[in-house]
Amino acid sequence: MLEVKNLSKYFGIKKAVDDVSFKVEDGHILGVLGKNGAGKSTIFRMILNILEPDEGEVLYDGKKIDYSMSDKIGYLPEVGSLIDSYTVYEQCMYYGKMKSMKSEDIKNNMFELLEQFGIVEYANMKIKELSKGNKQKIQFIISLLHNPELLILDEPFSGLDPVSVEYFKRIILELKNQGKTIIFSSHIMSQVEMLCEEVLIIDNGKVVLNCNLEEIKQEYASKTLDITGKIADSTLKQIAIFGKIEKKENNRYLVNLANKERIGDVFRLLYTSDITKFSVLNVSLNDIFLDKVGTAYEE
Amino acid sequence: MKNSKIGAIIKNEIEKSIKNKWFVILNLLLLVVTVVGLNFNNFKALLKQNEVSFSNQMLIYVEDIDNIVYDDIVEIFKDSEEVTVEKMESVDELKTQDLNKDTILLEVEESKSDYIDASITTQETISSSYIQKIEEVLNAKKDELVTKDEEISYGKLEKIKEDVNVNRVILSDSINTDETISIVQLFSNYLIFFILLLCLNKIANTISQEKMSKSIEYILTSINTKEYIISKVLSMCLIVILQFVFMLAYLLIAIMISSLFTLNSVNIDGANSIDISGVFSLKTIGYMTITFVFMCLTTFLQGVIQSVMSAKTTNIQEAGNATIFLVTLNLVLYTVVTVLVSPLKSASVISYIISVLPIASMYFIPAMFVIGQANIFQIIISLIILVASIPLTLILIQKPFKNAILDYSAKKDKKIEGIEKIIATREYQERMIDRKESSKKGLILGFAVILLIILQVIGGLIVTTFMTPISQKITFMSQGSIYLILMCVVFALSIYLPYLILRAYLPKENKKEETREEKKKSLIKSIKYIIVSIPIISVIQMICSFAIDKIGIGADVTDALGLFNYSGKLATILLFMQIAILPAIFEELFIRKGVFGILRGKGPIFACIVSALIFATIHMNISQFIFAFLVGILFGIVREKTGKLYPTMILHFVNNGFAVIQILFYDHMTFMQIFTYGIIALNAIGFCILIYMLYKKVMELKDKESIQKLKEELDYRRIKINITENLFVFKDYTFFVAVILSATIFTVVEKML
Incomplete structure (x- = not known):
């Protein structure tokens, strides 16, 4: 060792x-x-x-x-x-x-x-x-x-x-x-x-x-959700209680949850919305680096 | 385990370098050079012999008072047209080195025991056929004499059969046994130098190769720095020793070939071979042993030092240059030893001190041993110091070696990478520029001083060489006067040319018109400083002459200049010019304007000290050095205070002129008396004014304001004399080279006198 x-x-x-x-x-x-x-x-x-x-x-x-x-x-x-x-x-x-x-x-x-x-x-x-x-x-x-x-x-x-x-x-x-x-x-x-x-x-x-x-x-992956679909503003506000929402183009949202046990809660909140994709993100090392250091890793 | 690694490196290195094709080529060349070199005379004789046999005229001078063989010799050469035989009363005066190469000197005398005593003297290159013929005649004559004078008996018959004992004298630079040791010394000196160069070069190459290929990174993970250095240096030394053994073998081959020639010397007369019997005397063996031991240890030590230097290199070019320092050091030591150690002079304390220092001992101890100046005690001490210095050096260099060899970046990159924050400030950048400027100034100063010294020496040599032809052409002047005029010209030029270099780098002064009032003020100030300086110079002179007497390094300047050899009005004036006027003008121009002006920006104190140092250096004289240094500082102060050049010129003139007048008019009693009184009076006045000035200064200091002012001034100076920054003037080594050069030249000149 x-x-x-x-x-x-x-x-x-x-x-x-x-x-x-x-x-x-x-x-x-x-x-x-x-x-x-x-x-x-x-x-x-x-x-x-x-x-x-x-x-x-x-x-x-x-x-x-x-x-x-x-x-x-x-x-x-x-x-x-x-x-x-x-x-x-x-x-x-x-x-x-x-x-x-x-x-x-x-x-x-x-x-x-x-x-x-x-x-x-x-x-x-x-x-x-x-x-x-x-x-x-x-x-x-x-x-x-x-x-x-x-x-x-x-x-x-x-x-x-x-x-x-x-x-x-x-x-x-x-x-x-x-x-x-x-x-x-x-x-x-x-x-x-x-x-x-x-x-x-x-x-x-x-x-x-x-x-x-x-x-x-594992830790990072289970905390980030990748959601695509039309979500009402009120729903978004409710989701925002569980974690930070990052809005991307084409109705795509990344939700960074504070606690991974909230995945189910978010899923339930979305049942009225028109969702085309809902997945738990598999994070790359780069994302972790980004999160820890604050800037993206450049070669 | 570790030792096996050292062994592996050594083995690897040796294998690598022997397998190298250049090694083979070099050795073949060495073989050829050694064989040809040692048998050069043989080959030459071989060639010359053929030449001679077809040559034009041959003269045979015969000294034959009793008329024993003359007629027979005339007889035997009667048919050969190219030979002329002449009889002479005595041939002794022809027996010189300039003997014509087509001439044979034959001396024949009657002898009681051998009937005939004969001696043949020729130059080295002569055809043996003539000699053989002469010998034939001699033998025949002897036979005749024996049969005529004596009853022929058995014993007599034996005697008849014996050849005449011919004393063969060859006029050439034959090697005496006495000279063998000096030849061995010369040879071994060249060898040492060759071996050292080879060693250092090889170490430099292998280390920078490993650094540049970065294999050092891998090797250092397996073996520590000390072991690495030891194995590298050792392997290189072994390679060189191997080379040495090869060379010995070549030498033996050459000697054998040469002895082959000697065996056949009946055919090749005059070819001399190396007499090696002298090599095996006790003294020579002792010399060789001592040289070998010191050489091995010193080469190892220098190899270790070289390895650190090579570790710093980052490319091939630098690797080549890295050996320059040690090679120069060795050259200097070699020069110093040839100058300091001589059989004519008993060894000085300095040479004893230097001889025990490591590296220097390699040159000094054998040289002193040869002339019998080294004692056992000294040899042992120097050996102990040398041996002790090796582990010490190894310990000392480990860290710098490691730091240097793992640093692949060139220097500039390192700075930019390492200290980004400091570098960003303007202050730092300005300081860097300042440093570069400082070192440039040092370079220029050093170069100017070197040029000055070289010009003076070469000028002096040229003047002495062409003295005779010039004085033959010019008849209206005495030889001494011409010499003095030429020396004046050399002196002026040798200082003025370097001054021109310095002038190009002088900072530009803001010239402003001085009002009449200001001019008057500065004039009074200048006069005041001149008068005040005179007693100070006197005091310095007294102290110095006292000190020099005590130490005993005084060289009589008047003797050296040959002042008493000149007579006549013109010569006196010229002498006065050479000693008093020209130095006052040109030295002041060079030192107080050039050097001082360039260094003034580094602060007045620094400029004073360094200019005084250079002033002392260019005098090229140890006994004058201290005096010149102290006076140089005084002159620097005067220059700084007055801001003018002429006060120091006058002071310099007064100082030098005083000495000249004392020497020139030493027999004019009344004049000397008046002169002396005048000098005393001048000193007294100066002293009084000095006291008054000091008194005024002390009085000024009583009120607080002026104390404050003085403190501020001192602080300002202290800032200006920022030693670490100013020392960058000496970064480039030219300044030290200048000092060493002047010291060496001085020692040489002293020896020659």
Whole structure:
């Protein structure tokens, strides 16, 4: 279990990370969502012990993270971390050795993973000959090379085509089922939404939202009604007692209820009206973000 | 576990660099260069020999008083038209380096034991066929002598069969065993420099490569900074040592080839090979050991420092430039060591102090060891300091290294990203502009001073070089006068040209017409300050001469200038001009107008101090430095108070002129007496006025208003002398280069004298 407690980091006078705390259980995926420069990479670097936090600490299995644990951690950096003049094999060798692996194991694991991705032919190609997407795949392979317990993926999907994204997703879910702890970051909301159970939204170095995705969706979803139809003003006034009404075009109304037990009451009030649609809205993460932060999430 | 990671990095680096094609090419080149370089003379001789055998005329001078072989030699060369044989009384005077290359000197003497003593002297490149012929004649003659003079017995027959012992003298720069150590020293100095350059360059390259490819991000998650730096530097050092071993191998190959030539030296006369027997003397081995130990440790230390510098780079260009600092440092140290350490002079305290400092010790200790000035104690201390400095540096640099290497953004971006709020204010922006302007000013000042020093040195060199041809053309003037005139011109130009640069950057003054009243007022003020300054200068001079005597760094200026060597009216006037008038005009123009004017905007106190510092620097003389600095501050104050240039010019003139007059008229007793009384009187008057001024100031301070005023003024100055902001003048390192340059040149000049 990874535990981050009150983490803060200053760059000069700017507080890049401001009192961030969260937990990730074994076998869970945490998606970290935030704009560019929100502080995601800085948090990851502190977890990885590259940067020292100014305040707070990072615990893994109850112990403070240091270099003795680095062999258990897999890392996919946001910026390409491959050396152009190396071949894929040399690169794997170099980084594998950095994780105290034996040459034989590195070779075996590398080929296994290359086969999984279907890019065995790249083993002896130089990094500079690879496309951006393929480089990303190699980086991903390197982060998995030593079979880590904790996997930290910084923007794993950047530069990938949709097919590869699906592929990555499948592998990440597989790893999750193997009981690995996975943290990954993205600035694209849909990617986080489709992959993880828990989500951490960061803005300006601060945690805006930290929750279980399903739970919060349940919570939000059950509170918003989407109604289309001709509703008399008097009825609207009555509904307004239960929640805020937002009028949209074409006789469409969004009703944000204060309490989800009022759905039935609203339904009963509408029986005289000419309703074409009545549904409980399935809220997207964006709506939640909007509600929590006040402004819409922009990529 | 960690050590295995360090090992992995080292292994990886070494494999990578050896597999590199450039490594192979470089080594092939090195092999060729070493072999050709060491056998250059052999090859040259080979070529020359063929040339000679077809050559035009050959002269054989024979010194043969007893007329033993002369006739035979004439006989044997009778058929060959190109050879002329001449008899001479003595060939000794021809035995010089300038001996004609087509000439053979043969000395033959009777000898009791060997019948004939012969000596052949030639230049290095001569065909062996002639020598062989001469030797044939000698042998035949000996046979003849033996058979004629002695009864032929078995023993005598043996003697007949023996060749004549020919003493072969070759006039060329052959290598003496005594010189071996200096050759080893020279060679090892070049080697050290080469290795260091290679090492630093490699470290800079590998670290900036890992930073630019961002692989550092991944590696630092697995290994901590200290271990990373150690493994990188170590691997680079190992690569260089490997290269070193390769080079040794090439050297051995070259020596073997050279010895092959020597074995066949019957055919190739005059080809000299390296004598390596001297290499294995105790002293040489000691020297090599010490050099090797210091080189290894220092290279490691410098590698560590280099790694931090390289960590800051963000692109290839910067990576290349990052080594400049250390390379320059090494060059400076190398220059300093060649100047300071010499067998002719006993080592000064300064060289002992510098020699124990890390990095410098690599140059000083071996150099001092060679000339026997280093003692065991000193070597051990410097070694301890060097060894201790390595972990210390490693600890110190960890944090900056980490901060720098994880920061991929160029500097400008960081500022904009990081401190948005401060940046938005106009004050902040103005301060940034101010800083840039300050550092630009520093750059210009430093450049001007460097130019000044270089012009003076080069000008002096040119004058000395062309002195003889010029003085041959101009006959109506004495050589000393011409020299003085030229030196005056050099002096004036060397200051005026840099001043022109400074003038371009002087802030424009608002010129306003002064009324008569104002002119009068300022004139009185100027005179007052001039008179008041005179006793202060006297006091400074007394203190300085006392201090210099105590410290013992005094160099006699009069000796250096050779003041007593000039005679005649013209020379006196010229000397007066060179020492008193020209400095007063040009130095004041440069310092008090140029430098002071440029720095005036940074506050008067700052301008005073820095201009005094530059004033002291351009004197290029340690004993004058302190005096010039103090007087420079005084002149700065006078300049600030009066706002005019001429008062300091006059003061400068008086100060310098005083010294010149003392020297020139030291034998005119009455004149000197009057002069001295005049000076004393002037001092007394100045002193009185000074006391009066101070008294007035103190009296003024009694009422509260003026105290308040003074406080305000001081506060204003304190604001103006905003040290952190003003120090940006020194941000660009040219100023320091100027100071180092002047110091180095001074030491060189001192050594030459």
